[in-house]
Amino acid sequence: MLVAGIFYASGDTLVPSDKPGRNETLLWRQPTGQGGVQVEVLNALDETWTPSFEEYIQKWDGGYSNGTNSIDPLSLSVQRVAVDPECEPIMGKLKTCNGNYGETDWRGINIALTDENNYIQNSISKYNDYWINLADTQNTDVQRKYTMCHELGHGWGLPHTDEEYFNEPTGECMDYTEFPQDNLNCGEYNFNLLHRLYGNTERRSLRPGLSLARAQSTGILNEYRAAVEQASRDVSCADCRLDLSNGYRIFVHKLLP
Template sequence: MRMKLLVALTAAAAATMTLSTSAQASHSWGGYHWARTANPFTVKLGDNLTSNWKSYLGTASSDWSKSTVLDTTVVAGQSSAKRCAATSGRVEVCNSTYGNNGWLGIASISVTGGTHITSATVKLNDTYFNTATYNTPSWRTMVTCQEVGHTFGLDHQDEVFDNPNLGTCMDYTNTPDGPPSNLHPNQHDYDELATIYSHLDSTSTVDQTAAVPQVTNDRSSWGTRVSHAAHGDTYVRDFGNGKSVVTFVIWAR
């Protein structure tokens, strides 16, 4: 059974996603980006991981730091793995047995001012990664790379599981090893990051301190379903004061 991948976004408006059988010409996620006053900038990745996950975060950090516009650094986490609460100005990365809920990984971003990311979390679900199907270096590498990539404002390049691999972790697949391998970013990912971060902002949301809303794994907390497709739904929960939680779900077939 193909598992669903869930990405939750905190934003002022719902993000949209188009299903395609080929690479998207642009895979910016709704224009979401970290505000910053100079490039390259550095995003902290908080390590809330057990020992068997740490090397995969290290690989993802190294891969994404090859971008010309951003660097990442792995730092000590500031959250419990089970809760994986967001911390302002950085990304918290966690793993735990989150349950038989159908998803392998969640990437969540909090957004202010419509497009500026203020915090992010990545959750890796050991309920499935402890099974024979997903307890492999390839699946762990790809999912970690993809979920961390979302926290910079990247969408998927492709969302069809059983077509040929594009050679990027931002591509859905049933065979991460390929060929070609979907374990790392490709040049199109780096080019898209350069496009997303081609402008500078007057302020910075990187490594800043502020209160941020928290996203849970409970479907009942997602709010109202605002769009539906064969294998994807979008939910919105309005918190008031210009803030809402937008949850996009890719369902299992």
């Protein structure tokens, strides 16, 4: 079975499908009759990442305006929790974490668990200090901001806008790039995509979240943890999907170092 723009996991093997690009968008389930997408975000980052987190939470929550048209599809709430490099997932929430995960093939990674209807049940975004701590020109505060903006975007369910590293930058942080300083905006395209899916929120301020995720069985959670471990270390998986029992899946997006 092939899935556009990602990898399909057959047994324990990740098999590439077609060329990467603007692959499928994942959805958070929303209350009936309410506009926009509501996501509760858990900040389990240490102090080195929290400033970038706070900056881009505000930017993603603030919506987009070009002077004549304003769209505001995201309604975010934030909870500060204990620093958690393991990034144990919490149902119905996006959790953000950092740690020194070693010489992985990713600078940042987002992993989402979806149900049989492809609704996100939980999502984690992890940031690898190993690469950020390297003293070279590719690992700067700009790179930290770009990585934060990028992985939060995956947390809302967004795909990449472009996966060619050396073409002209789009200006949006969901664009793969060798020039992060030119791709620090959340981006009109991404806000428009979220708006088409969810409409506008009722207000712009950060507000309490409402979880519509379902409680998961121990079996599914054990499968999830094993799949996360596999995807995190498998270098063939830049964008991949692994199928679990009962229609559950995990979707993985990696930002390469």
